[in-house]
Amino acid sequence: MASSPSWSQSMDAPRQYSKESMQQALQTRDHYDVYGLRFDSGKSTLRHGGETLLDDIATTLKNFPDWGLRIVGHTDASGSPESNRDLSLQRATAIKAALVDRGIEASRLSEAGVGEDSPIAGNETSGGKALNRRVELVRVTDSPEAKKLLKAMSDYMAAQTALSFAYDANLQVITNSDQKLGLASSGTVTLGRPDKVHTTRSGGFVDTEALFDGKTLTLLGKDVNKYTQVETPGTVDHLIDELKDKFGLPLPAADLLMTNAYDALMEGVYDSKDLGSGVINGTECDSLAFRKDDVDFQIWVAQGAQPYPCRLVISSKQVKGGPEYSVQIREWKSGSDVKLGDFTFNNTTGAEKLDINDLKGKLGDLPENFVVGEAK
Structure with missing residues (x-):
């Protein structure tokens, strides 16, 4: 701490x-x-x-x-x-x-x-x-109101059979000389519960697409025109756990997409605060802050009948300099406003198929000249 x-x-x-x-x-x-x-x-x-x-x-x-x-x-x-x-x-x-x-x-x-x-x-x-x-x-601080608002967001997200949004993300890294550098990316997420998801992510060092049709996950490195497929039948919740725990490839804003988002976010929380109102992309939100031993996170939840997450910031407490990951959501849609489309991979570009372990290094935010150290 x-x-x-x-x-x-x-x-x-x-x-x-x-x-x-x-x-x-x-x-x-x-x-x-x-x-x-x-x-x-x-x-x-x-x-x-x-x-x-x-x-x-x-x-x-x-x-x-x-x-x-x-x-x-x-x-x-x-x-x-x-x-x-x-x-x-x-x-x-x-x-x-x-x-x-x-x-x-x-x-x-x-x-x-x-x-x-x-x-x-x-x-x-x-x-x-x-x-x-x-x-x-x-x-x-133990704020019942902050927990109530976060639970309302989680319940609302879990109840949506279809949702989509665009997002802007920023990953902050700390160099060996203690310089903070931000790596920015943008993308889209389309989710059809219980077992369909399509995501894209594009940044200075990454251009990827992921499709899951309930049986097969396809990961495509669009910039290198290579892809991999993994058989992992089940729900989107199961897919998120598999990607994170087995392959080290979390989906964008993954915790927010799970049907038990509240439990996932609140695990280990010992401090919760309701910070009042804030405005994200012109939408008035409730600003909530939570603390764990390893991270702090702050989330802005839209007020009104659609309490969707507008912004999430996660700050590390175990790395010198306290690097952050943030994701800001825009173009939120749910229900009949969402066009689900096809979640099946069609290899229209003739991409080369690789083993997932051979492609993993080409799907991350960090460029090849960034080497992750043991202490930072």
Whole structure:
């Protein structure tokens, strides 16, 4: 989880705790790093000495009954990443249990453990390691209205037997020199439930088309005039899962197309906000924001009888620089306004057939001179 700088993260600043500083940090920055809760090495049992601090946290939550709290455990880099992640979660769970014992409703508390993944200092010195061994308190919002509006969008999308739209997408990448670069593309989606879909996507480095007729998926690289076919009979939901999990080729705005879009989008969400109204392509929308451990996403949903998604922005929290993927929808149509057409592939250009693994590299947004690194 990304952390904003605070007084407790400076190697030179005194790590003095006060109840007032904690409340102010949670009110103004939604975030506070706690160092007064101690554990035995390699264990998740709280040592004696932190009772006053736990009492203060519980009292603060009682004084602000609309607050929820995310308890995130962090470790230094001693030990394996896997064991550190497990240990940090166990410690966060122990703190949650201690707050529940002090009268805080468990529904207001959530816990996470990120181990050594989010250091705020170097792990080369004992002082740096001490700073990294911390508990992060994050004030969270649980907006029933935001969830209600997102669920209404999901239900509306699932009820459409036919829909189509055009879209503009932007994929932001971070180079090794920390430069942010945006790769733009546009395309179309036509969906006939339960088992028909046709998509196109065109950008500076990609020009593709995908057709699914309920039995066979065809992927065509129009710029290279090559195609591949995969037998994957089933629904569009099944196809989306197969493409993502088996082949690493997600469809544009795939989560929005699924009949259980709400469940897919809300998995792992711990913070939800209704930000009020916004306007996308001249359409007044409800602006909703959600947070997960790995990503934040914001979605704009059209107001009125057709609550379709107008814009979706997904921001990474686990990659330096926080790259984003956004898709903006236009020319929305549903029901009888949609011309479904033919979902069967007709090889009118004499394209060469390849194995899917041979074609995958020619279907992505990144040009060949972009090499994906391990850390970025």
